[in-house]
Amino acid sequence: MQTALRTVPPPTRMSHMPTPFRAVPGALALLEQFGCTVTVRRDHEIYRHGEPTDFCWRILTGCARTVKLMEDGRRQIGEFLWPDDLLGMDDFGTHYFDGEAVTDLTLRRYPRRVVEAQAEGNAVLALWLRTITVTNLRFAHRQLVLLGRKTALEKIASFLLEMDRRSAQTDGGVVELPMNRTDIADHLGLSIETVCRNLAHLQREGTVGILRSGIDLLDRDALLELARE
Amino acid sequence: MQTALRTVPPPTRMSHMPTPFRAVPGALALLEQFGCTVTVRRDHEIYRHGEPTDFCWRILTGCARTVKLMEDGRRQIGEFLWPDDLLGMDDFGTHYFDGEAVTDLTLRRYPRRVVEAQAEGNAVLALWLRTITVTNLRFAHRQLVLLGRKTALEKIASFLLEMDRRSAQTDGGVVELPMNRTDIADHLGLSIETVCRNLAHLQREGTVGILRSGIDLLDRDALLELARE
């Protein structure tokens, strides 16, 4: 299991700290005693849509996605999540999306009952929970504009810049993309071929370099221009 | 002004009550003393993106929209809002969308500072605010699937059912649509012509009737089938 986890992309931000006991937002500290650490293998589920919202998770290492699968197989990925992101607080009652592991994951799991109970007596935690939800909502709203009104090329440019911001590992300009092309396509409302073609186009233009390890953002200004935000 | 407001579509749910003093969610009752009633004319702004989030609004009568305008004129409507819906709580700091009046509006406006201050000392209000945000997030997530993966016809069917649910005035099966075709198109990521053509298609099929006052949902089962949800 440990060796499996080591094959995963970059151990990113948390790897240098003894797992759950690091700089947790102050408000979350009092939940720590109720948390337990779990692992989920690549492409396996964290939770399924329709399940009761009994837990939420904080990502320790790895990358996760939220997914909606239509009956005929069409798929929409709501968002990708990185270390320190909170998963499963987007709903009351039952989950709307599925939560899945893009890479092997280590998670810190907390019972929602405890989270909600603590929030009731702790205004800082309560505000922090709403802040997280508002942040997610802002992301969703930006994604609405992207899906509704941007061209394929604009979507790709926006996505690359977004991944650069979120996965924020500054080894030169190379963005590591733990998800595959299908995931990217299903996040941007495109086909996998259109994703490939537009990445190739950006490469021919000299805007990006396509590496095995990720995408090299050679010309961020050009990408910003294309992203139209 | 009053006569202007009377020309607006359906006075919907609130019209039979003396405006702000009606069944306000208990948690909001203690904010009522800080609220003031404002009106906004059709197509005018309530707030602009980038403005500080100094206020939020509860809709008393009329219909509002949240809008993102791209530099070249492309437009995405995030959501439509009806009486009792809360507007302007989606962000901290500055607004992302514009808020605009679809019809002439009466609003109850509250200072955010007061709302936040009250929430800090009142767990019920705090939870209620988060519940509203979570509800908005769920709507946004459904819209992501619609924009990313549904066909034009599926989008139209989904939209009609959604409007039926939200504007919930049960005069037979007729959904009143206060927004114009352009607004619908910009909400669904379509062109106005595609909206028209698909509505016409549904009419030819006998699924809906297109009336001056709105859309008659003749065959809800067919719409549900088409909406794929």
Next chain:
DNA sequence: CGATCGATTGAGTAGCGTCAAATCGGGTGG
């Protein structure tokens, strides 16, 4: 080394957008 899975490239097409014209409906002024 062959098998397999993801990524890429090519060819052809369909759905939806754009441009343009016609129609409808409501409001206005004579």
Next chain:
DNA sequence: CCACCCGATTTGACGCTACTCAATCGATCG
């Protein structure tokens, strides 16, 4: 009351973006 006007809607013709189907390439693994 009626003719006209103007904006919103609808319909038609055509084009383009992005999808589908299919083949190839590349990398990893047994």
